[in-house]
Amino acid sequence: MTSTAEITKVVTSTRPRRKKRHWLRSRKVLIGASILAVFAVIAIIGPWIAPYDPSATGPDVLMPPSAQHLLGTTALGEDVLSQVLAGTRLSIEVGFLAALISETVAILVGITSGYLGGSADEVLSLGTNIFLVIPVLPLQILIIAYLGNVSWVVTAAVIALTAWSHGARKLRAQTMSIRKRDYVEAARAAGEPAWRIVWFEILPNETAIIATGFLFSVLSGIVVQTGLAFLGLGDVASWSWGSVLRWSESSNAFLTGAWWWYVPPGICLALVGMGLALINLGIDEVVNPRLRGVGRVKTARERTGFSRRLIQLDHDAEHAATTPDDGNSVLEITGLRVDYQTAHGGLPAVRGVDLTLRRGEVLGIAGESGSGKSTLAFAVTRLLRAPGEVVGGSVKYFGRAKDGTPVPPLDVLSASQAQLRRYRWEETAVVFQAAMNSLNPVLTVRTQLEDTIRAHRPTMAAADREDRVGELLELVGIDRSRLGSYPHQLSGGQRQRVMIAMALALDPAVVIMDEPTTSLDVVVQRDIIRCIMDLRTRLDSSFIFITHDLSLLLEIADRIAVMYAGELVELGDAAQIQHQPRHPYTRRLLLSFPVLRGPRRKLAAIDGAAPNLRSIPTGCAFHTRCPLATDICAQQDPPLLALVDQPGQDTTHNATGDPRRVACHHVDETLQLRPVDALIQEELPR
Numbered sequence: 001m002t003s004t005a006e007i008t009k010v011v012t013s014t015r016p017r018r019k020k021r022h023w024l025r026s027r028k029v030l031i032g033a034s035i036l037a038v039f040a041v042i043a044i045i046g047p048w049i050a051p052y053d054p055s056a057t058g059p060d061v062l063m064p065p066s067a068q069h070l071l072g073t074t075a076l077g078e079d080v081l082s083q084v085l086a087g088t089r090l091s092i093e094v095g096f097l098a099a100l101i102s103e104t105v106a107i108l109v110g111i112t113s114g115y116l117g118g119s120a121d122e123v124l125s126l127g128t129n130i131f132l133v134i135p136v137l138p139l140q141i142l143i144i145a146y147l148g149n150v151s152w153v154v155t156a157a158v159i160a161l162t163a164w165s166h167g168a169r170k171l172r173a174q175t176m177s178i179r180k181r182d183y184v185e186a187a188r189a190a191g192e193p194a195w196r197i198v199w200f201e202i203l204p205n206e207t208a209i210i211a212t213g214f215l216f217s218v219l220s221g222i223v224v225q226t227g228l229a230f231l232g233l234g235d236v237a238s239w240s241w242g243s244v245l246r247w248s249e250s251s252n253a254f255l256t257g258a259w260w261w262y263v264p265p266g267i268c269l270a271l272v273g274m275g276l277a278l279i280n281l282g283i284d285e286v287v288n289p290r291l292r293g294v295g296r297v298k299t300a301r302e303r304t305g306f307s308r309r310l311i312q313l314d315h316d317a318e319h320a321a322t323t324p325d326d327g328n329s330v331l332e333i334t335g336l337r338v339d340y341q342t343a344h345g346g347l348p349a350v351r352g353v354d355l356t357l358r359r360g361e362v363l364g365i366a367g368e369s370g371s372g373k374s375t376l377a378f379a380v381t382r383l384l385r386a387p388g389e390v391v392g393g394s395v396k397y398f399g400r401a402k403d404g405t406p407v408p409p410l411d412v413l414s415a416s417q418a419q420l421r422r423y424r425w426e427e428t429a430v431v432f433q434a435a436m437n438s439l440n441p442v443l444t445v446r447t448q449l450e451d452t453i454r455a456h457r458p459t460m461a462a463a464d465r466e467d468r469v470g471e472l473l474e475l476v477g478i479d480r481s482r483l484g485s486y487p488h489q490l491s492g493g494q495r496q497r498v499m500i501a502m503a504l505a506l507d508p509a510v511v512i513m514d515e516p517t518t519s520l521d522v523v524v525q526r527d528i529i530r531c532i533m534d535l536r537t538r539l540d541s542s543f544i545f546i547t548h549d550l551s552l553l554l555e556i557a558d559r560i561a562v563m564y565a566g567e568l569v570e571l572g573d574a575a576q577i578q579h580q581p582r583h584p585y586t587r588r589l590l591l592s593f594p595v596l597r598g599p600r601r602k603l604a605a606i607d608g609a610a611p612n613l614r615s616i617p618t619g620c621a622f623h624t625r626c627p628l629a630t631d632i633c634a635q636q637d638p639p640l641l642a643l644v645d646q647p648g649q650d651t652t653h654n655a656t657g658d659p660r661r662v663a664c665h666h667v668d669e670t671l672q673l674r675p676v677d678a679l680i681q682e683e684l685p686r
């Protein structure tokens with residue numbers, strides 16, 4: 001078997017050229033930016049290219065446009081074109097400065113409030129709400145009138161500091177929604193610091209809101225400054241579009257029909273507004289990649305998917321446990337108990353599970369919904385969140401140094417956050433359910449894979465990182481040319497594979513997959529399964545594969561553990577479980593799924609429902625649904641016992657020499673039952 005690091009060396013890769021950023025090719029952005037660029041140039045050189053001194057009076061009063069005065073003259077004989085050219089600078093400056101200040105305040109207040117929540121949110125929201133209810137324009141007029149003849153910088157600051165609240169409110173709401181998404185939760189679980197989560201996970205998803213807010217603020221800054229100048233407030237002695245309008249109004253240009261005096265500043269305002277709106281639309285298309293696929297309807301499969309994400313465990317001398325590494329175990333779960341704390345007391349979701357993961361094996365965990373499989377995975381990776389709580393047992397991780405020599409085992413449940421963070425993704429990676437929610441929709445596959453690597457290997461050279469992400473994608477059967485794709489451009493199966501690639505990014509020793517194929521159609525499921533089978537032959541990792549579909553596990557697992565009501569009820573080789581299941585629940589579970597290979601057989605649902613955790617039946621939890629149940633089953637919970645060798649039976653030890661384990665009072669009777677391959681009617685519900 002080769003490690004992915006070794007594969008890196010043999011994969012000859014040509015680094016794909018990064019695709020030109022899309023927004024540069026957006027026609028809307030180009031037109032909008034061109035309009036703004038023209039005004040930016042005018043703002044810079046306007047006063048110098050003005051044909052006349054904008055304040056110079058002359059004998060030609062109120063002249064309509066002519067060759068001498070292209071935009072006519074004012075009541076004092078001043079050149080209107082010169083005034084508009086000179087005034088562009090101040091109008092544009094105020095607009096952009098006001099937008100810069102107000103968006104900065106909105107981002108700081110909105111994202112801090114939405115991300116932190118709690119009392120920080122309460123205080124910041126109170127401030128935001130106060131500014132929201134105050135009528136902004138009268139306030140701006142009042143402040144500028146009070147301040148008197150102030151500079152354009154002060155005007156911009158007043159406009160900004162009275163108008164940030166709408167942006168802050170939108171950003172707060174968006175942040176509150178994004179912070180609960182899987183990829184943010186996962187980044188948090190992966191130990192990324194808050195600033196990094198905000199910068200890389202939250203902000204990119206708010207680009208549209210921030211861009212819209214900024215562009216709207218530019219326009220509103222220009223309009224408000226124009227309005228203030230029109231009213232004679234602020235620095236009316238300096239030329240701006242507003243002051244041109246003010247002097248035209250005070251000279252009754254509106255009444256005397258001198259349209260050439262007031263129309264040009266109005267057209268300038270409209271053009272700037274149009275330019276900003278076009279850029280806004282273009283950016284929206286860039287940050288919402290879905291808008292680019294013209295009329296493309298997503299298939300149901302593309303709209304569904306599954307999840308990435310993970311955590312790693314740590315081995316550290318401080319936490320060295322005394323348990324010796326026998327060299328073959330990588331994870332050892334002993335007596336693990338997990339409760340969900342509720343107002344009515346603890347609900348036992350995992351009840352004393354003992355399980356060992358061997359190096360290089362695929363261990364399947366099966367069981368109906370609610371049997372505690374995911375809770376077990378969460379507990380093992382220390383990703384369990386309140387109200388879940390580990391109330392007993394231990395989890396030991398047996399790591400290896402880089403040269404392959406064993407290091408002292410890590411007691412996972414008592415490892416510090418710093419230890420967990422340090423080793424996250426590098427030792428144990430988890431692919432959880434609902435992957436599509438875990439891929440950030442506005443980042444390309446390349447960026448997301450690179451982020452994972454960069455977070456843990458910050459010193460890795462950019463070229464090596466690029467090679468590594470391409471190699472990872474190829475490892476899961478996707479061409480590296482898809483690195484530039486966004487999640488919505490991939491099928492559900494491909495997204496699934498990307499999540500698996502992400503989990504493999506750091507060569508983890510253990511990969512836990514929790515229902516990675518749920519919600520995919522059968523064909524895609526088989527694709528993913530093939531991919532996982534291929535990976536296990538190429539990598540050194542051990543896999544825990546969790547699913548309710550036992551027949552799927554028969555295909556891919558070396559050993560299978562069956563869980564019922566939080567307990568392990570049977571553990572054995574996949575072949576043993578398939579041909580000679582010894583627990584009645586395992587037999588029923590096998591009959592409730594179609595086999596992936598071999599002749600079709602009748603399916604039968606398991607009688608009754610999985611028990612409510614509040615009232616797990618006494619004795620064997622399965623006895624209320626079990627066809628073999630007798631009095632003892634209702635009285636005593638059968639322990640998970642290793643089966644002793646039986647003459648003529650070769651089902652008691654699996655390939656690794658582990659004894660087969662079953663928790664059933666009637667385990668001997670199940671041996672007398674017909675092999676499950678022939679099992680059609682005898683145990684079907686009556």
Ligand SMILES: Nc1ncnc2c1ncn2[C@@H]1O[C@H](COP(=O)(O)OP(=O)(O)OP(=O)(O)O)[C@@H](O)[C@H]1O
Pocket residue numbers: 340347349367368369370371372373374375376386387388548613
């Ligand atoms: N936050 C919670 N609060 C209370 N009970 C919970 C909580 N999360 C899970 N449970 C309960 O814990 C039990 C085990 O849930 P878990 O999700 O681990 O089962 P599962 O076998 O993985 O099922 P599934 O395949 O549906 O995910 C279930 O009965 C579930 O209702």
